[in-house]
Amino acid sequence: MKRAGFRTISLPMLLLLPQLVIIGIFFYWPAGWAIQSSFYLQDPFGFGSTYVGAENYTRLAGSSEYRKVAWFTLIYTALVTFLSLGIALLLAVKADKVIRGAKTYRTLLMWVYAVAPPVAGFLGLMFFDQNVGPITEFLAGLGWDFKLGVNSFDTATAMVMVAVWKQIPVNFIFFLSGLQSIPRSVREAAMIDNKSGTQRFWDITFPLLAPTAFFLLIINITYALFDTFGVVDTLIKGEPGNNPITLVYMVFRDGFRGGDLGGSSAQSVVLMVLVLILTIFQFRLLERRIHYT
Amino acid sequence: MATVSVTNISKTYPNGAQAVHPASFSIADGELIVLVGPSGCGKSTLLRMVAGLEDITEGELRIGDRVVNEVEPAERDIAMVFQNYALYPHMTVAKNMAYGLKNRGTSKGDIDAKVREAAEMLDLNAYLDRRPSQLSGGQRQRVAMGRAIVRDPALFLFDEPLSNLDAKLRNQMRIEIRALQRRLGTTAMYVTHDQVEAMTMADRIFVLNAGRIEQIGTPSEIYRKPASTFVASFMGAPPMNLLTATTDGSGNAQVGDLSIPVAAGSHAGAVHLGIRPEEVTVTAGGGVPFQLGLIEELGASRLLHGKIAGQDFTVNAPNDDAGLADTLSLDLPTSSLHLFDGATGQRL
Numbered sequence: 054m055k056r057a058g059f060r061t062i063s064l065p066m067l068l069l070l071p072q073l074v075i076i077g078i079f080f081y082w083p084a085g086w087a088i089q090s091s092f093y094l095q096d097p098f099g100f101g102s103t104y105v106g107a108e109n110y111t112r113l114a115g116s117s118e119y120r121k122v123a124w125f126t127l128i129y130t131a132l133v134t135f136l137s138l139g140i141a142l143l144l145a146v147k148a149d150k151v152i153r154g155a156k157t158y159r160t161l162l163m164w165v166y167a168v169a170p171p172v173a174g175f176l177g178l179m180f181f182d183q184n185v186g187p188i189t190e191f192l193a194g195l196g197w198d199f200k201l202g203v204n205s206f207d208t209a210t211a212m213v214m215v216a217v218w219k220q221i222p223v224n225f226i227f228f229l230s231g232l233q234s235i236p237r238s239v240r241e242a243a244m245i246d247n248k249s250g251t252q253r254f255w256d257i258t259f260p261l262l263a264p265t266a267f268f269l270l271i272i273n274i275t276y277a278l279f280d281t282f283g284v285v286d287t288l289i290k291g292e293p294g295n296n297p298i299t300l301v302y303m304v305f306r307d308g309f310r311g312g313d314l315g316g317s318s319a320q321s322v323v324l325m326v327l328v329l330i331l332t333i334f335q336f337r338l339l340e341r342r343i344h345y346t
Numbered sequence: 347m348a349t350v351s352v353t354n355i356s357k358t359y360p361n362g363a364q365a366v367h368p369a370s371f372s373i374a375d376g377e378l379i380v381l382v383g384p385s386g387c388g389k390s391t392l393l394r395m396v397a398g399l400e401d402i403t404e405g406e407l408r409i410g411d412r413v414v415n416e417v418e419p420a421e422r423d424i425a426m427v428f429q430n431y432a433l434y435p436h437m438t439v440a441k442n443m444a445y446g447l448k449n450r451g452t453s454k455g456d457i458d459a460k461v462r463e464a465a466e467m468l469d470l471n472a473y474l475d476r477r478p479s480q481l482s483g484g485q486r487q488r489v490a491m492g493r494a495i496v497r498d499p500a501l502f503l504f505d506e507p508l509s510n511l512d513a514k515l516r517n518q519m520r521i522e523i524r525a526l527q528r529r530l531g532t533t534a535m536y537v538t539h540d541q542v543e544a545m546t547m548a549d550r551i552f553v554l555n556a557g558r559i560e561q562i563g564t565p566s567e568i569y570r571k572p573a574s575t576f577v578a579s580f581m582g583a584p585p586m587n588l589l590t591a592t593t594d595g596s597g598n599a600q601v602g603d604l605s606i607p608v609a610a611g612s613h614a615g616a617v618h619l620g621i622r623p624e625e626v627t628v629t630a631g632g633g634v635p636f637q638l639g640l641i642e643e644l645g646a647s648r649l650l651h652g653k654i655a656g657q658d659f660t661v662n663a664p665n666d667d668a669g670l671a672d673t674l675s676l677d678l679p680t681s682s683l684h685l686f687d688g689a690t691g692q693r694l
Contacts, residue, residue, distance in 0.1 A: 238432035241399050241419075242493075246446035248420035256445070260436040 084325065091318035102315070109319035119303070119320075126278065126299045129213065133277035137217045138269060141224030142262075146254070148225070149232045159229065166222035170280060174287025177215035181288075188214075202289060202296060209297045212288050216281045224269050231265035232258070271335040278327075300324055348410035348423075348500035348533055349375050350396070355405030357391055365391045367558045368405060378527050378534040382544040383554035384580070390505055392554070393537045397426050397503050409500055420449070425494035426503040430510060431486045433478040433493075439465075440474040443492045450497075457496075464492040467526070484515045491523070495530065502527065502534040508543065520547060541581050545569070553577045571684075575691035578620050578684065584649060586684070587626075587659050589619040593685070602655030604634060608683050616688025623649065623662040625682035633675035636661070641670070650674070 059065045091109050093102040113119050144162060151158050168176070180188045181201040192199040199207050235258060243257045259266075282301050289296040298306065304324065308317025350373040357366040366388045373379050381389040394400040396407060398419035407415055414422045425446070433442050440461050447457045465471045468488040478486055487507065494502055507523070508516045524547050527534050538544055544551050545565045553560045553568065553576070561573035572578035578586040591599040591606070595614030599606045606619065624647075634654055642649040643665070650661040650670070661676065685694040 236430065236432065238428040238430055239434065241397075242426070242428060242432040243434070243445075244399065245397065245419045245424065245426055246493075247449040248418050249449070252449070257434060263436075 087318045087321045087325070089318075090314055091322050093315050095312075095314035098312075105315070109315045112316065113319050113323070122298060122300055122303050125209070125297050129209070129216075129281075129297075129299060130274055130277040132213050133216045133220065133281065134270065134273040136213070137220040137224055137273055138266070140217065141221045142228050142266075144221070145225050145228035145232055146258075148229055162225055163222045165219065166226070168219065170219060170283030171287050173215055173219040174284040177211055177218075177284065177288055178290075181211045202292070205295055205297050208289060212281070212285060212297070215288065216277065216284050219284065220273060220276055224273065227265055227269055228262065231262045235261050271331065274331065275328075278324075349373060349408075350501060350533060350535070351408045352396075353406040353408075355392075355395065355407055356403050357388070357395060357400060358403045365557055366395070369559050370405075371552070371559070371562060373533055373535070376531045376533055377549045378524070378536060378547060379550045379552060380536045380538060380544040380548035381552045381554060382538055382541060382580075383560075385539060386556075387554040388557040389537045389539075389552075389554045393503055393505055393535055396501075396535060397424055398422050423500040424503055425497045425499040425501075426505065427490045427494050427507045429506040431478070431490040433486060433489055435478055438475050438477060439470060439481070439489050439492075442478070442489055443496050446493065446497050460496045460498075461492075464495045467495065468492050483511055484519065487511060487515075487519060491526070495526070498530075498532075500533065502532050502536075504534065504536040504538075506538055507536075509538070509540070516543075523547070541583065545581070551581075553580060555580075571693070572620075573693050575618050575620070575686045578686070582622060584623050584660050584662070586620045586622050588686070589654060589657050589659070590688070591617050591619040592688075593617050599685075601657065604655045606634060606678060606683075607680055608685065609680060613685060613687075613694045617694065618686040618688060618691065620684035620686060621678055621682055623660045625679065626661045626663075627677045627679075628661065628663055629675050629677045631675045633677045636674045636676045638670055638672055638674055 090102070092104060092106060094105045094108070095102045148155070148159055148162065165173075178201075180186050181199065182189060183201065186201075189199045189201070199210075201208055201211050239257065239261075240253070243253045247253050247256065278299070279301050281299065282305070285299055285302045286305075289298065300320065301324065304317050304320045307313045307320065311317070352372065353370050354368045355366065355370070356364070356368040358364045369392070381392060383389050391400055395402050396409075398414070398417065402415050406413055409422055409424070434445065437445065443461045443464060444457045447460065452460075461474070462471075465474055468491055470485070470488055470492060473481060473485060473489075478489065481489065487510075490507070504523070508519050511519060520543055536543075536547060545568075548565055550562060550564055551568050552562050553573075555576050561568060561577045563571070563573075568577060568581050572581065572586070575588055579588060589601050591601045593599045593608060593614055597607055597609065599608045599617065599619055601619065608619070628650075636650075636652050636654055636659060638650055638652040640651045642651065646665060647662050648665045650663055652659060652661075652674075654676070661674075686692060687694055
């Protein structure tokens with residue numbers, strides 16, 4: 054196929070300019086700043102900075118607290134991703150079978166999607182409230198003395214639950230449309246070949262959902278790592294104290310609360326590298342994404 | 347290998363629409379029956395009820411000696427070939443064929459042997475490790491056939507298996523399916539909207555219309571003695587000519603101003619007078635006058651479209667390259683005329 058081309062470089066550059074300016078101002082510039090300041094020790098009051106080389110990084114590597122937060126973030130991300138994908142898949146499979154009132158049912162399930170993360174966190178606060186929270190009461194009934202913001206395990210549990218709850222609708226929508234794009238006749242052929250519904254799901258339906266699941270896996274990891282900031286912030290009421298926090302929250306805490314811009318920059322650079330790896334991984338996957346047609 | 351017997355089977359959807367009106371029939375062991383009819387006539391629904399993919403509202407379905415109304419599709423001992431093949435896209439050809447066997451606890455050695463045998467039969471040996479997406483339409487069709495064959499079921503169900511193929515491949519596959527079914531001796535139900543497929547493949551044809559079976563018969567019976575005007579006009583290409591007429595019961599039918607002799611003493615009143623285009627001959631004179639309109643060349647013969655007494659009429663005439671006048675004289679042999687009731691369309 055013949056491709057149309059520009060004769061000069063100026064017009065395409067001009068057309069690209071708005072995009073380049075936006076990326077430049079909002080991404081490369083701050084990223085460059087972060088990398089630069091990660092090699093400096095900043096005066097907390099902004100009076101100046103001293104070049105300290107890789108000290109911020111070595112300090113990070115040696116910090117037991119950083120390792121603890123990184124470890125928690127890993128577990129948190131794994132749990133949120135696994136649970137939100139698992140529950141959404143279960144709901145999608147069930148919703149796919151609903152014939153009567155299917156639309157209402159699906160709309161109700163998708164509603165949560167419209168809730169912003171901090172609002173979700175706030176709703177979580179109310180649900181897990183020490184005195185009036187229905188979930189706290191329910192757990193108390195089971196003999197679990199739930200103490201949000203006091204017991205770090207309880208706080209972590211609430212964080213996972215709220216983050217999962219918030220993410221389920223997105224996954225649900227994708228899984229449901231993935232399920233509905235599987236030809237009916239393929240499922241019927243499977244019904245004739247295999248009498249067990251569970252086996253049919255794992256042998257036929259799930260492999261055909263795999264492209265959707267791969268995509269969602271990446272999206273969910275990114276979500277759990279970064280977008281749950283609002284949830285974390287609201288649930289611990291801005292008082293990290295002994296509460297579990299994620300890496301992104303630690304960047305915020307050390308930089309903006311602690312005034313350690315250099316150390317916090319070093320942390321963001323580490324996160325940036327992490328995102329980069331994740332993005333490369335995602336593109337590789339998307340490129341090789343299996344198309345069955 | 348089994349017989350199928352159906353007693354008063356019917357399908358009514360929850361919204362009250364009746365897709366299949368109560369029908370009873372039986373299919374002999376090794377017989378291939380074709381369900382044919384226009385779209386929406388209920389032929390696919392009937393097939394899917396036999397497969398267990400649609401519930402049977404009322405009636406009884408037996409495959410072999412077993413009543414299978416409430417039996418899961420996988421346990422009815424049937425195999426189905428779908429219109430769009432319905433292959434498992436993530437499995438190789440070999441795995442597609444093996445899947446049904448694997449779930450029935452067949453040993454690995456047996457599965458391999460059966461898959462290889464079926465692949466041999468269908469000329470698929472070179473493709474066993476390919477995915478369906480790497481195959482042509484005809485090859486996918488063969489894989490779908492293979493998947494049915496390896497199971498060695500009591501009953502084959504075909505749901506318009508050839509309609510996604512091009513005309514040439516369709517003719518070839520039609521013959522192959524028929525030959526294969528004969529060779530295996532497996533009872534089969536075959537759904538199509540293509541009357542040529544029905545005529546060429548069937549031991550018996552079931553003609554369906556609006557959820558009812560209009561006629562059951564061998565291809566020759568259907569062609570020679572259509573039970574109604576619907577069957578007469580649906581089966582055969584071009585369809586049977588139908589003229590609105592009045593009979594006087596004494597061997598005379600009045601079509602407009604024309605009088606056409608028919609078998610005497612049968613019926614008096616409004617009728618449809620039917621005759622196949624290929625049984626009409628053009629005569630030198632003295633026959634029924636025919637106003638010629640359009641001529642369709644078919645090569646060996648040609649179709650003359652025109653009017654008799656203002657009503658549409660088609661003649662299948664030998665192609666002798668002779669020029670034709672605007673008005674021709676036709677001979678409508680009395681023995682080739684079919685009479686149908688003017689109101690109900692039923693054969694008289």
